[in-house]
Amino acid sequence: MNLEFFTEAFQDERLLWFLNRGTGVILLVLMTVSVGLGVLSTVRASSVFWPRFVTQQLHRNVSLLSVALLIAHAALAVVDEYVNIRWWDAFVPFLGEYQPLWLGLGTVATDLVIITVLTGLSRTRFRSRTWRTIHLTSYLGWGAGLVHGFGIGTDSREPWSVAISIVCVGVVAGAIAVRLSTLGQERQLERRGAAERPRRSRR
Known part of the structure; x- marks a missing residue:
């Protein structure tokens, strides 16, 4: 293998398509894992075998990996000359010449993911409520x-692609269901604690 081999390979439109579509599918999976871990990291309960900080650390690492792959996915879409996608289409939504609606949704996802990750890395500079509000946009990005x-995917109706999408939706829905169930328990514990405080103070 030499430089000429790799040059010819990247000039092959099929290779760029495979790379673009492949990174898109993997990106969806990573974003799903990131969102799922993000939801579960808000659960206050933890286990000796799986501490809460492990979930939070995995969430951060997967999010950073998602951003790296997102940049690669957008760059491949721009480099591939089969359709006309300009570099600013990766940041400004709904102005593209090629399928502006579907492409624009991808741009919205890109912008929201980048904003979420950047604010996550600089969490201490934001108020808690502001940071949470911004971070919730990751659901919209996903x-x-x-x-x-x-x-926009040419093979999105294939059985394997539909199956991946269904599983991703199921993972996020399952994580949200777990969080909602624990949220109710946490509120009950808070109410019990608030009710017991006056009794302790009287003693």
Whole structure:
């Protein structure tokens, strides 16, 4: 293998398509894992076998990996000359010449993911409520990315692709269900604690 081999390989439109589509599918999986871990990291309960900080650390690492792959995915879409996607289409939504709706949703997902990760890395500079509000946009970014892939992907209707999308939706829905169930328990514990405080103070 030499430089000429790799040059010819990257000039092959099929290779760019495979790389672009492949990074898109892997990116959806990583974003799903990131969102799922992000939801579960807000659960206050922890286990000796799986401490809470492990979930939080995995969430951060997977999020950073998702951003790296997201940049690669957007760059491949721009480099591939089969369709006309300009570099600013990766940041400014719904202005592209090629399938502006589906491409724009991918751009929205890109912008929201980048904003979420950057604010996550600088969490101490934001108020807790502001940071949480911004961080919640990651759900919108994940949803926009899911719809983007289904709408613009040439093989998105293939059984394997549909199966991946269904599993991703199930993972996020399952994580949200777990969080909602624990949220109810946490509120009950807080109410019990608030009710017991006056009794302790009287003693």
